[in-house]
Amino acid sequence: MLKKERQAYILHQVNLHNKVLSNSLSSEMEVSEDTIRRDLQELSVTGKLIKVHGGALSHSFNKISYPINDIYAQSDKKIIANKAVTLIKDGMFVLTGGGTTIIEMARALPPVLHATFVSGSIPAVVEYMNHPTIDVIVLGDKVSKLSKMTIGADALSKIKNFKADICFLGINALDMEHGITDNDWDVVQLKQQMIMSSQKVVCLTISEKINTLQPIHVCAANKIDILITELDHHDPLLQPYMEAGITVL
Amino acid sequence: MLKKERQAYILHQVNLHNKVLSNSLSSEMEVSEDTIRRDLQELSVTGKLIKVHGGALSHSFNKISYPINDIYAQSDKKIIANKAVTLIKDGMFVLTGGGTTIIEMARALPPVLHATFVSGSIPAVVEYMNHPTIDVIVLGDKVSKLSKMTIGADALSKIKNFKADICFLGINALDMEHGITDNDWDVVQLKQQMIMSSQKVVCLTISEKINTLQPIHVCAANKIDILITELDHHDPLLQPYMEAGITVL
DNA sequence: GAAATAAATGCGGTTTTTTGCAATATTTTA
DNA sequence: TAAAATATTGCAAAAAACCGCATTTATTTC
Numbered sequence: 001m002l003k004k005e006r007q008a009y010i011l012h013q014v015n016l017h018n019k020v021l022s023n024s025l026s027s028e029m030e031v032s033e034d035t036i037r038r039d040l041q042e043l044s045v046t047g048k049l050i051k052v053h054g055g056a057l058s059h060s061f062n063k064i065s066y067p068i069n070d071i072y073a074q075s076d077k078k079i080i081a082n083k084a085v086t087l088i089k090d091g092m093f094v095l096t097g098g099g100t101t102i103i104e105m106a107r108a109l110p111p112v113l114h115a116t117f118v119s120g121s122i123p124a125v126v127e128y129m130n131h132p133t134i135d136v137i138v139l140g141d142k143v144s145k146l147s148k149m150t151i152g153a154d155a156l157s158k159i160k161n162f163k164a165d166i167c168f169l170g171i172n173a174l175d176m177e178h179g180i181t182d183n184d185w186d187v188v189q190l191k192q193q194m195i196m197s198s199q200k201v202v203c204l205t206i207s208e209k210i211n212t213l214q215p216i217h218v219c220a221a222n223k224i225d226i227l228i229t230e231l232d233h234h235d236p237l238l239q240p241y242m243e244a245g246i247t248v249l
Numbered sequence: 250m251l252k253k254e255r256q257a258y259i260l261h262q263v264n265l266h267n268k269v270l271s272n273s274l275s276s277e278m279e280v281s282e283d284t285i286r287r288d289l290q291e292l293s294v295t296g297k298l299i300k301v302h303g304g305a306l307s308h309s310f311n312k313i314s315y316p317i318n319d320i321y322a323q324s325d326k327k328i329i330a331n332k333a334v335t336l337i338k339d340g341m342f343v344l345t346g347g348g349t350t351i352i353e354m355a356r357a358l359p360p361v362l363h364a365t366f367v368s369g370s371i372p373a374v375v376e377y378m379n380h381p382t383i384d385v386i387v388l389g390d391k392v393s394k395l396s397k398m399t400i401g402a403d404a405l406s407k408i409k410n411f412k413a414d415i416c417f418l419g420i421n422a423l424d425m426e427h428g429i430t431d432n433d434w435d436v437v438q439l440k441q442q443m444i445m446s447s448q449k450v451v452c453l454t455i456s457e458k459i460n461t462l463q464p465i466h467v468c469a470a471n472k473i474d475i476l477i478t479e480l481d482h483h484d485p486l487l488q489p490y491m492e493a494g495i496t497v498l
Numbered sequence: 499g500a501a502a503t504a505a506a507t508g509c510g511g512t513t514t515t516t517t518g519c520a521a522t523a524t525t526t527t528a
Numbered sequence: 529t530a531a532a533a534t535a536t537t538g539c540a541a542a543a544a545a546c547c548g549c550a551t552t553t554a555t556t557t558c
Contacts, residue, residue, distance in 0.1 A: 138387055303544065499558105517543090
C-alpha cells in the first residue's frame with residue numbers, strides 16, 4: 001500500500017467517523033503503529049486532522065464556537081474573572097450559575113486545573129467542556145431561552161444532592177439592606193438552592209450593580225462569603241460590605 | 250513496446266485501479282523502473298496522474314478524498330437534514346443524539362416549529378436554544394469531552410422517563426447483518442435507551458457509512474423505522490434496507 | 499541511403515525516502 | 529502511585545529516486 005494511499009484512507013476514515021485509532025489503522029492496513037503515527041503527524045501539520053494521544057480526530061468535530069459579542073464591560077469582567085479563578089483549587093467541587101461574568105471566569109481558568117464544575121448554564125458548560133482537564137456536570141432540565149440555563153424542579157432537586165466546596169454567582173443587583181435581588185423567578189430559585197448547597201458563596205458583579213435593586217429577593221447580604229468586583233477592595237463603595245463581614249477581593 | 254503505447258497503458262491502469270506501482274509496471278512491460286519513472290514523470294507534469302513514491306495515483310484519488318469531500322459531506326448532511334426536518338410536526342416530543350448530522354438538522358429546523366426537543370448533546374442543545382419557538386430539555390449528567398454529550402446513569406434514567414414521538418440518531422456505521430454499530434461504549438448505552446424510549450426511530454447517515462462496521466453493537470437493523478441518507482431512495486445501495494421493511498427517505 | 503542528430507533506454511553508483519525496531523520517555527488509566 | 533498504553537528518538541535496512549553516462553533506437557538531413 002502506497003503512503004499517499006494510506007494517508008488518503010486515514011483522512012477518509014477520520015472524516016467519516018470523526019475519530020481514528022492508531023492501533024486499529026495499524027492492523028487494518030498492516031503497517032506498524034510507527035508508520036501510522038508518522039502519517040498522522042504529517043496530516044496534522046498540514047491541518048487535515050487533529051492528532052491526539054492514541055489516534056486522531058476530525059477537525060470539524062472540535063469547532064464549537066461561542067460568539068464573543070458582548071463587548072460591554074468586557075475588561076471589567078475579565079478583571080473579576082481573574083480574581084475569581086484564584087479561589088479554585090485542584091480537586092474542588094464547584095457550582096456555578098450563568099451570565100457573562102461566569103463565562104469570563106470559565107475562560108480565565110488555568111489550563112491545568114483539575115476540578116469538577118456543575119452548572120445549568122449552557123454557555124458556561126460549553127466553555128467548561130473545552131477546558132482540557134476539568135470535569136463537567138450539566139444540570140438537566142428544560143432550558144430557559146432567556147437565561148440560557150436549565151430551569152425547573154429537576155435541576156433544583158439535583159443541586160440539592162450536591163454539597164459543593166464553592167459556588168460562583170453572577171449577580172444582577174446587590175444592596176446592603178435587601179441583599180441579592182434579581183428579576184427572573186426561576187433563576188432566583190436556582191440561585192437560592194445553589195447558595196444552600198455550597199460551603200462558600202462567591203458573588204461576582206461589576207460595580208455598577210452595587211447598591212441597586214431588582215424586584216425579586218434572593219438572599220440577604222450576609223449569606224455572601226466573598227464579593228468580587230473590578231474595583232480595588234479599598235474602594236469606598238465596598239466598605240459597607242467589608243464591615244458586614246464579607247471578604248472583598 | 251512503444252513509449253506512447255506504454256504511457257497509454259499506464260493511464261488506462263491508473264484510471265481503472267486508481268493506482269499503479271512502478272515495479273509491477275516495470276515487470277509487466279519488461280522495461281526498467283527508470284523508464285517507468287520517466288513515463289510517470291511526464292504523465293504527471295501534463296496532469297494525467299499524480300506521481301508518488303512507489304508509483305502513481307489517479308487524480309480522483311487525492312482530489313476527491315479531501316478538499317472537495319469535506320464540502321460534499323457537509324452538503325450531503327444538509328440534504329439529510331432537510332429530509333429529516335419534514336418528519337417533525339408541531340407538538341411533537343423529539344429525542345435526539347449528537348454528532349454533526351444532528352447539528353445540521355437543528356440548523357435546518359423551520360423557524361415556526363413548536364416542538365419539544367430532548368438531548369444530551371451540548372452542541373445540539375446550543376442550536377436548539379437559539380431556535381425561537383422550540384422547547385429544549387437537557388439531559389443532565391457528566392459531560393464527555395470526546396462526544397460532547399452527557400453520559401451516565403442519570404442521563405440514561407431520565408431518558409427512560411420519556412416516551413418520545415420520534416428519535417433522531419446520527420449513526421456511525423450501519424450494516425444489514427450487524428445493524429447499527431458504534432465505537433463509544435457510553436454513547437452506545439444512550440442510543441440504545443433512546444431507541445427504546447421512542448415510538449419511531451429515525452437514523453441519519455451519509456451513504457458512505459452504510460455497510461460499514463464499528464466495534465460495538467447498538468441494535469439490529471430492524472429497529473430502525475426510517476433511514477435517511479443523501480441518496481435518492483431508489484439507489485441500489487439502499488434496496489436491502491427497504492426490503493427489510495425500513496422506510497427510506 | 500548514410501551520416502548526423504536527437505531521443506529513449508538501461509545501468510552502476512549515490513542519495514533520499516520509507517519503514518520497522520529497540521530503547522527511552524511520556525501519558526493515560528486504574 | 530504503579531502498570532499499561534502510547535509517543536519519541538535514533539538507527540539501520542530496504543526500496544525507490546536520482547544522476548551521469550554509455551548504448552541503443554528513432555528521426556532528420558544531406
